[in-house]
């Protein structure tokens with residue numbers, strides 16, 4: 001399973017990247033806004049730091065303008081994946097941009113049918129939003145399962161990029177189902193290391209070690 005980091009914060013990306021935990025990065029207009037940075041500048045910095053795909057999202061609403069924005073974003077670096085929304089215009093833009101050999105991430109996917117259309121339009125990645133479905137009492141993970149089944153039934157090569165991940169359990173479930181990629185905020189990826197029994201066990205070991213009076217270094 002590949003790990004993408006869902007942020008435009010350079011320091012957070014760098015910390016995880018140094019540990020080999022970053023296979024790619026996803027950004028969106030809200031994350032760019034939170035970073036307070038210029039989209040072209042910050043995206044270039046991320047692309048210089050990370051080898052894998054870096055998603056940069058178009059903000060136009062019509063296909064022709066999305067295509068123009070996509071080409072401009074793709075010119076930032078070879079590892080840009082142009083992110084387009086799952087609208088009819090977004091699918092048109094996906095078809096053209098993927099036909100030009102660019103990576104395309106189709107985002108804001110909330111149904112299996114939407115994912116099917118994105119695959120047929122040549123998407124490199126489909127981004128189903130788990131957390132936002134859970135927020136309205138639907139089962140985000142069921143959507144990942146449905147897409148996995150449909151893509152496997154027909155051999156679609158579009159990668160399932162489980163997005164809007166809010167908890168470590170979302171990551172376990174997405175991995176169990178066989179999502180190709182997860183994108184999660186840095187804090188959620190780091191929280192995967194936590195376990196109360198690890199903390200408790202370490203506390204006991206440290207107390208017993210102190211009783212030995214020994215030192216390793």
Ligand code: E4P
Pocket residue numbers: 006026027028107127129131132163164165183
């Ligand atoms: C994915 O590419 C999106 O940037 C992201 O996962 C959205 O997550 P949110 O629903 O927590 O904003």
